[in-house]
Amino acid sequence: xxxxxxxxxxxxxxxxxxxRWVPFDKLKxxxxxxxxxxxxxxxxxxxxxxxxxxxxxxxxxxxxxxxxTVVDVVHSCTACGSCDVTCKVCRYNLEPLEHNIExxxxxxxxxxxLPAQAGIMxxxxxxxxxxxxxxxxxxxxxxxxxxxKDLFKDKAEVAFYPGCKYSYDPKLQKVAQAxxxxxxxxxxxxxxxxxxxxxxxxxxLQMGFRAEFTERAEANIKAFNTAGVKVIVTPxxxxxxxxxxxYAKLGLAIEVLHTVEYLDRLIEEGKLKFTKPVNMxxxxxxxxxxxxxxxxxxPWEGTExxxxxxxxxxxPKRPRYNGAYGIYDAPRNVLAAIPGLxxxxxxxxxxxxxxxxxxxGCSQTLPEYSAWTASERITEANTTGAEAMVTACPWCEANxxxxxxxxxxxxxxxxxIELVQQAL
Amino acid sequence: MALTAEIYQAxxxxxxxxxxxxxxxxxxxxxxxxxxSSAHYGPYDHKTPLPQAVVLPGSTEEVQKIIKLCNKYxxxxxxxxxxxxxMGFIGSENAIQLDMRRMKGIEIDEKNMIxxxxxxxxxxxxxVEAMKVGLNCNIPGVGCSSSVVASTAGWVGFGPTSISMxxxxxxxxxxxxxxPDGEVLRTxxxxxxxGWFNGEGPGPSTRSVLRGFxxxxxxxxxxxxxxxxxxxxxxxxxIPTRGxxxxxxxxxxxxxxxxxLCYPSWEAWAKGAALLHEAEIVYLGHRQFNMFGRDIKxxxxxxxxxxxxxxxxLETLLQDPELKKQNELMKMDIQVVLAGMTARDIAYKxxxxxxxxxxxxxxxxxxxxEKDMQDYVLLYLLRLGHKNLxxxxxxxxxxxxxxxxxxxxxxxxxxxASELKDKxxxxxxxxxxxxxxxxxxxxxxxxxxxxxxxxxxxNFDAYDKASIQGTNDFIDETQKWMFAKGLxxxxxxxxxxxxxxxxxxxxxxxxxxxxxxxxQPLVFAYQWKVREAxxxxxxxxxxxxxxxxxxxxxx
Numbered sequence: 016x017x018x019x020x021x022x023x024x025x026x027x028x029x030x031x032x033x034x035r036w037v038p039f040d041k042l043k044x045x046x047x048x049x050x051x052x053x054x055x056x057x058x059x060x061x062x063x064x065x066x067x068x069x070x071x072x073x074x075x076x077x078x079x080x081x082x083x084t085v086v087d088v089v090h091s092c093t094a095c096g097s098c099d100v101t102c103k104v105c106r107y108n109l110e111p112l113e114h115n116i117e118x119x120x121x122x123x124x125x126x127x128x129l130p131a132q133a134g135i136m137x138x139x140x141x142x143x144x145x146x147x148x149x150x151x152x153x154x155x156x157x158x159x160x161x162x163x164k165d166l167f168k169d170k171a172e173v174a175f176y177p178g179c180k181y182s183y184d185p186k187l188q189k190v191a192q193a194x195x196x197x198x199x200x201x202x203x204x205x206x207x208x209x210x211x212x213x214x215x216x217x218x219x220l221q222m223g224f225r226a227e228f229t230e231r232a233e234a235n236i237k238a239f240n241t242a243g244v245k246v247i248v249t250p251x252x253x254x255x256x257x258x259x260x261x262y263a264k265l266g267l268a269i270e271v272l273h274t275v276e277y278l279d280r281l282i283e284e285g286k287l288k289f290t291k292p293v294n295m296x297x298x299x300x301x302x303x304x305x306x307x308x309x310x311x312x313x314p315w316e317g318t319e320x321x322x323x324x325x326x327x328x329x330x331p332k333r334p335r336y337n338g339a340y341g342i343y344d345a346p347r348n349v350l351a352a353i354p355g356l357x358x359x360x361x362x363x364x365x366x367x368x369x370x371x372x373x374x375x376g377c378s379q380t381l382p383e384y385s386a387w388t389a390s391e392r393i394t395e396a397n398t399t400g401a402e403a404m405v406t407a408c409p410w411c412e413a414n415x416x417x418x419x420x421x422x423x424x425x426x427x428x429x430x431x432i433e434l435v436q437q438a439l
Numbered sequence: 440m441a442l443t444a445e446i447y448q449a450x451x452x453x454x455x456x457x458x459x460x461x462x463x464x465x466x467x468x469x470x471x472x473x474x475x476s477s478a479h480y481g482p483y484d485h486k487t488p489l490p491q492a493v494v495l496p497g498s499t500e501e502v503q504k505i506i507k508l509c510n511k512y513x514x515x516x517x518x519x520x521x522x523x524x525x526m527g528f529i530g531s532e533n534a535i536q537l538d539m540r541r542m543k544g545i546e547i548d549e550k551n552m553i554x555x556x557x558x559x560x561x562x563x564x565x566x567v568e569a570m571k572v573g574l575n576c577n578i579p580g581v582g583c584s585s586s587v588v589a590s591t592a593g594w595v596g597f598g599p600t601s602i603s604m605x606x607x608x609x610x611x612x613x614x615x616x617x618x619p620d621g622e623v624l625r626t627x628x629x630x631x632x633x634g635w636f637n638g639e640g641p642g643p644s645t646r647s648v649l650r651g652f653x654x655x656x657x658x659x660x661x662x663x664x665x666x667x668x669x670x671x672x673x674x675x676x677x678i679p680t681r682g683x684x685x686x687x688x689x690x691x692x693x694x695x696x697x698x699x700l701c702y703p704s705w706e707a708w709a710k711g712a713a714l715l716h717e718a719e720i721v722y723l724g725h726r727q728f729n730m731f732g733r734d735i736k737x738x739x740x741x742x743x744x745x746x747x748x749x750x751x752x753l754e755t756l757l758q759d760p761e762l763k764k765q766n767e768l769m770k771m772d773i774q775v776v777l778a779g780m781t782a783r784d785i786a787y788k789x790x791x792x793x794x795x796x797x798x799x800x801x802x803x804x805x806x807x808x809e810k811d812m813q814d815y816v817l818l819y820l821l822r823l824g825h826k827n828l829x830x831x832x833x834x835x836x837x838x839x840x841x842x843x844x845x846x847x848x849x850x851x852x853x854x855x856a857s858e859l860k861d862k863x864x865x866x867x868x869x870x871x872x873x874x875x876x877x878x879x880x881x882x883x884x885x886x887x888x889x890x891x892x893x894x895x896x897x898n899f900d901a902y903d904k905a906s907i908q909g910t911n912d913f914i915d916e917t918q919k920w921m922f923a924k925g926l927x928x929x930x931x932x933x934x935x936x937x938x939x940x941x942x943x944x945x946x947x948x949x950x951x952x953x954x955x956x957x958x959q960p961l962v963f964a965y966q967w968k969v970r971e972a973x974x975x976x977x978x979x980x981x982x983x984x985x986x987x988x989x990x991x992x993x994x
Contacts, residue, residue, distance in 0.1 A: 026475065026901050026902045027901050029829070031523065031826055033584050036584065039584065039824025040819075048563070058495055059460060059468070060522065061464065067468075069467060079462075079467050080464075081464075084464060084465060085462065085465075100684060103684070104685040104824075106831060108834070324868045324869070325833045325899055325906050326750055326871055327833065328753075330751065340683075340746075
């Protein structure tokens, strides 16, 4: 789709502005009621999904162009999809997230990007990673010392796909290592992609670089198919969404699991048993791309149809992505299985969780805004009285690690795999 | 038209660089196609005017300084919060838009059962904070996503809980009001330094000027703080919920009951409504789901309660004989919520309700007694968090007919009105064909009087020019019918005298020509004098209706 294909949606937006809030039925406090980091930080309505619908019309009509401010508006969407969930509490024919991304694509195609995006995309092209400064040659360094199959040379049922952040970030490599060892210890026939291992490109799509994403996706799909794996397991939520939802659109037919899903299965099957208590009170942050954006892709072909004169629908019935079937229970099941661990929930959880601020490439392109978004979440976490915040995405974890709450207080941050490791 | 650098700088000096913009893209996002949410505001091809700047004040002092600058430079202004429909946007090309988003304070005075709120405090957050201390607020029909200040000071404010809490205007206490000339007036008890507890005194009593019955729709300065009355909430400090989006449900204790009451005739319905009023047992009363239309409401409730449900399911569901039967049983219905302060209280209220149904030959809808359905409706009505459900069917709707009258008068004509709509939908394809009767609204207001804030929902496609035009044609038709019945101006035409088809407000000369022949021109002449007193530079827009007194021979 191109931006002009969204014209009906832009005009059918009813301007209710629910896209600024968590679903009202789930509202628990004034302090933690907003859902969209972009408008919460910038305040102008332009930064909401509604504002972007209006802005999109304006750009199509030629009434405004991509000024510096408009470029900031377009690219400050973290692509977290929270507006999408809220909108769809009542609307059945609007896709705010798709529109937000299409607006980014339109801007990118017209060369209207943020300064930092150039370096990120150059890294993707040259080194097949979206972390500038990292080298392709060092991509597998994290796995040194682990006896695991190289799927570039050997065959296995499961491909472990850590993604760029776990592969390169020295503070997070231990999580990828622990996750892989867990799979090996559980008896999984697992390998890594060897020389074929490369960025999923998911964040490129989140930033509006669709062509670059598609290029990476097609190369990776080919690599996975060549490897002949039956399952791809990833501990990264961004990769998970890219592989499970976006790659599926491009033809990937291999099952994709997040590590938490895999662990949840192992626990349920009795193959993973915890022996050591982890005496800690934690709160869990739902990564956007595992939670509300973690629903599977459902193929669909159809046409628009009006029934009862003016009721706009599709024939056949079109899949609806509204966060209802995201991955929320698997991580909580894993946490619940760890002896001694106590989970306390924040106000905004599951499909209406607050974004960590790293999405849409914002941690790399708009760091001040991204840090504020993370700080808001730390404030919320600290309000629960938890000693630590647990998550299941390296981008979230990295963004929280350096953040402090509104009172300047930090919180310990763990990947769920680290707690699992402690309990074994 | 852009502000000069000097004027822009003056505004920027007040709010800071981050809180003002004249970027074209930003300004364009503060416009609205005039027909986008309601057909009657204008044609398909016009937007509300482009503001000269968008300004986000953060305090009363900043609002005051901005308005003084507007007076100095003769620039119109309009303050808005949640920008629902064209009404929230400016009506002049020489205007700035105030976005009140930064002012979101809420102070709950538990002891005195008062909330003092700033403009961006919406109904939902005020309710959530009030419930933490066992209190609740009236959320008008506009829904919990809208500003409490705007609802309280600026518009009518009927809502589901109005039967026990009153309409928005009845809940207004003291206010901090920046007048259109930039002076700050503290009204009611606040003006006497006695706190927020009363809107009428011992300080300045200005309720009739500040809001009257209908409200001044944001045209007479800016209310920066308003105190509202809170009401008892006999429930938990947070409404416990369950279910997958969008089919959330309340899990409240047994002192809450939610029923859909059904009657065999409108006569019985009206009698039931009067008795419910007299008995004072109802916490909340609203005819809600009929908004979709008499023939489809049961099917829509099934869709809304199914996380996989979609509008495309309608065609299949409408063939279901059981749902057809349920629609027939719920033909003349209303949703009510009973809230018991004690176990004895709820038992008593249930007993009285059953007796009223017996007296009127009514019954409780079985479908709506299903546990999940009951809890969905309970959550829906208590929070009114689904405002954009108004737009679910087609993206836009028009509330017309406006049978906002005495229950006995209004119900007597519902069937005829329904037939008119049904016939139109069958012979024209421009509005959704959902079964004629789509009348909905609150049961009544505080203190009885039988006033119903009802409207017929007419759903149209905001992206379909023919649908918008056809909706306007239909309103012309219903207006003729209403005049013939002596029912007054159609709700779909209530604001037609405010904004021209080009999206701009009418001029004084145009308003004079309209109101000189009005049934009560003195009202508009009185408002002219009020405006001259507090808004000498006419900077508020013409949503405030005025008539030059000399046009009717007054000085």
